[in-house]
Amino acid sequence: MTSASSETLHVAQAAFQDFSHGLATGDWSRFLAYLSDDFTFWFPAGPFKGLNSGKARAEAFFATVSKIFPEGLTLTLERTFNSGNTVLFEVRSEGLMLGHPYENQAAISFDVAGDKICGYREYLGVIFQIGG
Structure with a gap:
């Protein structure tokens, strides 16, 4: 595995902090500011299952998450892993999902281009439906 440059790692770690802030508070503005114009994301379930493109689609996704x-x-x-322009964060999550206790383990991957996040992928330990 090749190492990401320190700049790539710095951008990904800063964006991850703002991603975590969005999950905790519902305020995604700081994370959304990191997204490139050609941003794509992949999610494993629900109406956002598969490959999605564009900031507007990302805004809709994160609003649904909130x-x-x-x-x-x-x-x-x-843990954090990196290779080239990709940085992967292995996380545990907990909270209330629609009022019910929720715990999961996931891998969240950011692709970095310059000072922007151009790609996001999420791999969940437990699959659930988002938005029906």
Whole structure:
């Protein structure tokens, strides 16, 4: 595995902090500011299953996440891996999903281009439906 440059790692770690803030508070503005114009993301379930493109689609996705976790979701970072322009964060999450206790383990991957996040992928330990 090749190492990401220190700049790539710095951008990904800063964006991850703002991603975590979005999950905890529902305020995604800081994370969304990191997204490139050609941003794509992949999610494993629900109406966002598969490959999605564009900032508007990302905004809709993260707004839906905040509706499902209205009291916020807490991430605990377990490990960070990197290769080239990709940085992967292995996390544990917990909170209330639509009022029910929720715990999961996930891998969240950011692709970095310059000072922007151009790609996001999430791999969940437990699959659930988002938005029906």
